Amino acid sequence: MIFSVLVDVRLRKGIADPAGSTIERSLPTLGFSNVRDVSVGKTIRFVIEAENEKEAHEKVESICSTFLTNPVIEEAEITIENLEKVEGN
Numbered sequence: 360m361i362f363s364v365l366v367d368v369r370l371r372k373g374i375a376d377p378a379g380s381t382i383e384r385s386l387p388t389l390g391f392s393n394v395r396d397v398s399v400g401k402t403i404r405f406v407i408e409a410e411n412e413k414e415a416h417e418k419v420e421s422i423c424s425t426f427l428t429n430p431v432i433e434e435a436e437i438t439i440e441n442l443e444k445v446e447g448n
Contacts, residue, residue: 360408360409360410360411360412360415360441360443361406361407361408361441361442361443362406362407362408362409362412362415362439362440362441362442363404363406363439363440363442364403364404364405364406364407364415364419364437364438364439364440365402365403365404365437365438365439365440366402366403366404366419366423366427366435366436366437366438367400367402367435367436367437367438368400368401368402368403368423368427368428368433368434368435369398369400369433369434369436370398370400370432370433370434371432371433371434374432374433376397376398376399378399379397379398379399380397382397382399383395383396383397400433403427406442407419412439412441415439416437416439419437419439420437423435423437
């Protein structure tokens with residue numbers, strides 16, 4: 360089966376986010392005064408082959424912890440979509 364994967368990586372709570380802080384401090388000068396709790400992360404998209412969704416999720420978790428994230432300071436939210444079901448509709 361073919362799966363589309365979206366990995367949303369962000370800093371864990373309590374880890375300083377200098378990029379987010381800079382954006383948050385800059386927004387009021389641009390007229391956006393009601394914005395808070397800005398955080399900056401990264402989004403990674405790819406396609407993976409696996410026997411089923413459970414196996415795909417396990418593979419993606421392994422990829423994340425080994426290569427895409429620093430598990431000490433970052434956490435990843437994984438979204439997986441079966442492309443074969445989408446194409447079949």
